[in-house]
Amino acid sequence: MDICVWNRCNNRCVMCTNPEGFGDATNSEPYSYENVISRLDNVKQIRPDWENEPFCLTGGEPTSHPRFLDIVKELRRKYPKNEVMIASNGRMFAYPQFTKDFLAYDPFRIEVAVHGSDARKHDMITRVPGSFDQTMMGLRNILKYKQPWQELEIRVILLKLNLSDVGNIIEFISKEFPEVARVVLIFPEFEGMAGVNKHIVGVNYRDIKENVENLVNRWNSDKLEVRLYHFPLCALPPELWKYTWRTLREGEVTFLERCETCVYKKYCMGVHVEYLAEVGDEEFLPIEKKTVDIEEELDEKHFKYHPIKDIK
Ligand code: SF4
Known part of the structure; x- marks a missing residue:
């Protein structure tokens, strides 16, 4: 379950899926400490079966909430067994004590977005000078202080602005941070600012197919796992179907x-x-004859997110 912890962010990414004005200070009241805790309490009432399901902390930038660590402490007190994940730009983890304090609440996974292979390219997309350097310091601290069972995942959103740089990003990550659990290549959602800026950031599936194929074939290995999110x-x-995961919500x-x-x-x-509304449906054609055999994930929970274990 996604818990939006905070509406504000210290980056201004050109493809943010939040709408214009979402991050304004005047819209922060629903994300006060008290309101976030009350939402966490509600989860128990509306989903009493949620005991073993994961929570994903999102935003805005969740770590920039003024009482972020208090929220995580309370989350852990209320839900001691659930996996906790966080989607972050990684910048707050540049502070070692913050990183140690957060990791002590035993999050299972930290997902950090990297948009370019160097400061100029990354900061052009976040539109905040210095954000790349801070994110890199954050990645170093997470790897330095995390426990072996805690995962650091790098997320790269495939944009018109960075498509030619994605191979360099993965190469950079694999050299600088070989201990990361994986790199996830994400097809962008045309929501919020990403919809407004689609002329700058938008790609379509047809145009990037070959690129994605080359990236997965080049980089997926025993040492570095590559996943694909948001791909029909x-x-x-x-050959690439086994790398696809279903992570978008119903609706x-x-x-x-x-x-x-x-x-x-x-x-x-x-x-x-949103893709159908913005781009149309002509790329999606039914596959009417079986061309490959599928080895399914047998476990129901796994099947939901990753139905194809392998193809034969
Ligand atoms: S045509 Fe088949 S593969 Fe394509 S979107 Fe529909 S169900 Fe998925």
Whole structure:
């Protein structure tokens, strides 16, 4: 379950999925300490079965909440067994004591977005000078202080602005931070500012297919896992299907009428509704004959997020 902890952010990313004005100080009241804690209490009431399910802390930038560590402390007190993950720009982790304090609450995974292979390219997308250097310091601290069972995941959003640099980003990460758990390549969502700026950031599946294929084939290995988020299966060659994960929420994705004839529909995430509205549906064509055999994830929980273990 996503818990939006804070509406404000210390970056101004050109493809932020939050709408314009979301991060204004005047909109922060729903994210006060008391209101976030009350939302955490509500989870128990509306989802009493939530005991073993993960929480993902999001924002804005969750770590920039003035009482972030108090919130995590209370989250842990209320939900001692649940996995806790966080989606972050990584900048607050440049402070060693903050990093140590957060890690002590035993988060399972920290997901940090990197947008460029150097400061100029990254900061052009975050629109905050110095953000790259601070994020890199954050990554170093997380790796220095985390426990072996805690994961650091790097996320790269595929944008018109950085597509030609993504290979360099992965190369840089694999050299500088070989201990990261994985790199996730994310197809952008055209929501919020990403929708407004789609002429600068937007890509379509057809144009990036070959690029994605080259990146996965080049970088996925025993040493570095590569995952793909937000990709319908027909947007990729079958050899890449085992790298796809279904992470978008119900309601954010849909199936087309013609998907009903697709023999691989049960393994597909569908199509993001905003993409259909902004770009259209002509790229998505049902696969009407079986071309490969699928080895499914057997566990129901795993199947939901990662239905294809392998292809034969
Ligand atoms: S046609 Fe529909 S169900 Fe089949 S792979 Fe494409 S989006 Fe998925």
